[in-house]
Amino acid sequence: MMTGAALVAVSLLAVTGCSSTSEAAGGEEAAGGLQIDVPDVPMQEELGDYEGEVNIVAWSGFVEPAWSDAFTEETGCVVNRRVAGTSDEMVQLMRSGDYDLVSASGDASLRLIAGGDVAPLNLDLIPNFGDDIVEGMKGQVYDTINGKSYGVPIGRGANILQYNSEVVTEEPTSWDVAWEADSPYAGKVIAYDAPIYIADAAVYLMAHEPELGITNPYALDQTQLDAAIELLQQQNEIVSEYWADPAAQITSFVGGTTVLGTSWEVLRKLTEDEKFKSVLPEEGSTGWSDAWMLAAEAENPNCAYAWMDYTSSPEVNGAIAMNFGMAPANAAFCETSDEAKEHCEYYHATDEEYFDKVWFWTTPIEQCVDGRTDVTCTNFQQWTDAWLSVKS
Known part of the structure; x- marks a missing residue:
């Protein structure tokens, strides 16, 4: 999710094969996912004692x-939690060998899979991973490799355009007000502070500079990356501040430092002021999708599988989604109460037409995840290095 400077270069990964893209913004066909060489980590065949x-x-x-x-009472498995603030921190902690599970976002998933840090999952051991899990969160490129699933979906959200309607009096239809040098809101624009934000620039370029040939914002060759960085440097001139801490983003809007910029639906809601509105612009957007991933050498794999199943039930998955502020993975939750239905409508839980416009965070790797084989794409370390140049 929130990611800072990368500590691991995915360029160390040798990648081969090809990928098949779908028409949806999210990327790969659910059946196949991405085809690359990854460490051969065995999948657990059956459950043992907790x-x-x-x-x-x-x-x-x-x-x-x-x-x-309640989970502990049901299974006898005591839950020990470590809260992480960034995707990079999650990757580091999972590589320490001290943890069984991680709630990874797409900008961490491929790093963990490529490093052999997480294991493919036996979905037969997770009964609640069934028909009620929304299709748009199954088999995605960021957690499904070589036909094997490495993630159990938790929830998802879009990186939307938030604005102060007392200042921005007409609803924006395009991201141009946040990217172009002549924006009437120059100096009052807020942007996300992370290398993965390069993909937001790529989404904008896909629509406005089609000659660049970008078809997936996480599959950028060097020329395309250079164009995205040039756009980001242009935006830097009109940005009031960058945010990685959600509380700081809210403060910026409420305090008037910012009137427009990148946000999440939950952050707009937390401002508790009706003047703050949001929109998914015509170009589409990036977004995030979180999933439980199992450590390759988990010391407690049976309790971990039990947790993944327990939290995939409609009631618990919905409770997590409501607590965090996101669309739940289990669509059955939306029918459990009027409050649940309202939550699902607000976060577009089952609106695949909405999420078809969202490109979920995916770790950039040298194999182009858009299916190109005639070029080498830039990897996450290159994105991290390039991001540093944006604000320097």
């Missing part, structure tokens, strides 16, 4: 006593 505990690295709000205590 070990008595499970150690989880998670985003704040994903593992709370309200449901972890």
